[in-house]
Each structure stands twice: as C-alpha cells, then as structure tokens.
Amino acid sequence: MQKKTSKRYRRAAELVDPRRKYPLAEAVSLLKKLPPTKFDQTVALSFKLGVNPKRTDHMVRGTCLLPHGSGKLVCVLVFATGQAAIDAREAGAEYVGYEDLLKKVETGFSSFDVAIATPAAMVEVRKLGKILGPRGLMPNPRAGTVVENTAAAVKEVKSGRVEFKLDKNANVSVPIGKFSFLEDCLMGNGRAVIDTLLRARPATAKGLFFRKIILSATMSPGLNIESSFSLKG
Structure with a gap:
C-alpha cells in the first residue's frame, strides 16, 4: 500500500x-x-x-x-563526585550525582539527552551498559563524554x-x-x-x-x- x-x-x-x-x-x-x-x-x-x-x-x-x-535545549546528566560534581552543577547540568543517580538510572530513569561521567565514575557507570547503550546514552571517551573537566563538557554539549x-x-x-x-x-x-x-x-x-x-x-x-x-x- x-x-x-x-x-x-x-x-x-x-x-x-x-x-x-x-x-x-x-x-x-x-x-x-x-x-x-x-x-x-x-x-x-x-x-x-x-x-x-x-x-x-x-x-x-x-x-x-x-x-x-x-537550536535544541539539551538536558545533561553527570556522574561525578567532589569538585567535578560541583563544577558540573555550576555549568548547568540538570542532574548531577553518583550512587543516587546510578540507582535512579538502573530503575528506568532516562529523562536526559546526554550522559557525562568522570573516568573514576565509569568504574560503576559501565555496569549500566545494557541500559544506556541501546539508548545511545552511554558515556564514551571518543564522544567527549568521559572527562575530568565536567564543566567544559557540559558547556560544550549545551552550546551545540x-x-x-x-x-x-x-x-x-x-x-x-x-x-x-x-x-x-x-x-x-x-x-x-x-x-x-x-x-x-x-x-x-x-x-x-x-x-x-x-x-x-x-x-x-x-x-x-x-x-x-x-x-x-
């Protein structure tokens, strides 16, 4: 038809x-x-x-x-602790955290467009591969979403x-x-x-x-x- x-x-x-x-x-x-x-x-x-x-x-x-x-409003989630978490929040990330966010995502939360993580956080974030991977949300170094400088990454994502x-x-x-x-x-x-x-x-x-x-x-x-x-x- x-x-x-x-x-x-x-x-x-x-x-x-x-x-x-x-x-x-x-x-x-x-x-x-x-x-x-x-x-x-x-x-x-x-x-x-x-x-x-x-x-x-x-x-x-x-x-x-x-x-x-x-031209798109981008909602950003950042897996980080310490100063990296503070920097991400100040840069405008909507969701910032570590253990709390890991549990939230594991139970189905996906109301974000980009996920960023520090290298240290990836130890646990990798375990969410089956959840984030199929949605294209898994942080990846080649995509610039596994970084130490979370503030710069958040600003870049939000600016285009x-x-x-x-x-x-x-x-x-x-x-x-x-x-x-x-x-x-x-x-x-x-x-x-x-x-x-x-x-x-x-x-x-x-x-x-x-x-x-x-x-x-x-x-x-x-x-x-x-x-x-x-x-x-």
Whole structure:
C-alpha cells in the first residue's frame, strides 16, 4: 500500500529536482523556501560513506561543535563526585550525582539527552551498559563524554556539540540546526560537520569517502548535495 503524502510535502517535492546535485549553499537556500510546518523542524545532513562498517578500522565516530548551536535545549546528566560534581552543577547540568543517580538510572530513569561521567565514575557507570547503550546514552571517551573537566563538557554539549556515529549500513546523520536558523548559520554548521567528518576519515579507507550527501528537514524531501569537498583551513 502506497504511503499517502500531505499537500504541503507534495508542494515541497515539486520544488526539488531529485536528479540534480546541489551546491550546499544553494541547497540550504532552497530548503528555506520550501513550505514550512507548524513546528520548527530539525535540519540534518545525512552521509553515505565509502567505508566498510564491519571493519573496526573503518569506524567513524566523534563529535562536532556547531558554531551556531543546535537550536535544541539539551538536558545533561553527570556522574561525578567532589569538585567535578560541583563544577558540573555550576555549568548547568540538570542532574548531577553518583550512587543516587546510578540507582535512579538502573530503575528506568532516562529523562536526559546526554550522559557525562568522570573516568573514576565509569568504574560503576559501565555496569549500566545494557541500559544506556541501546539508548545511545552511554558515556564514551571518543564522544567527549568521559572527562575530568565536567564543566567544559557540559558547556560544550549545551552550546551545540553534536555526536555522530557510523551505522551498520555505512550511514551517518548529523543535525545542523533548526529550520528557523538563518541560511548563513545553517551553512556554517553544515560546513563544520563536513570538515569534522573529513578529519574523521579512517586512514585505511580508500576511494571516494562521501558517496552521497542529503540535506533535509524533518518533514521535507531530501536534496542531493555535491559531494566533492576538501578540508577548509
């Protein structure tokens, strides 16, 4: 049975040429001209990468600090004690603690977007792997969420640091802001993500790295992006 699409989506699809690969700036400009929704959509870049996700040396994972923020209010939980806990609380973390939070999470609490932990706290936090792992909430050094400097980590997450990770089909999707953002802001965030992924390219990956790039908003058709990017700076 064919899925029905809304009139708004069909109007948007009429403005997009599915056979064309748009320069990023032109794609952002066109996306902003598509019929809006009643809510502020999330804008994302999705990548098909030229890597083998079954190979451990082809893993692509990391974080990117969006220069213009993500537009999302991020709720942060920090597993820490002592000065690290004080620093995290002062930096704006909503939930800070150790043994009390371990028990709370173990019994099902998950009303947070990011979990951060100090290396010392990870001794016990690791035991929550089966709970936090499937939700994508497990602190990880490569994601910048296992740190001594909890204050800096909390501030980065809240100011627009986003995490990315290769999936089993060699795809990576990264939010770059909200539909309400100015074009220049979406462009700046998009370019930051592209540069970060280029830097994360595995040394053993051969051939074309960006096989396909799609720009889209939550309820919009995707726009194919030219994929011949090189690092800036």
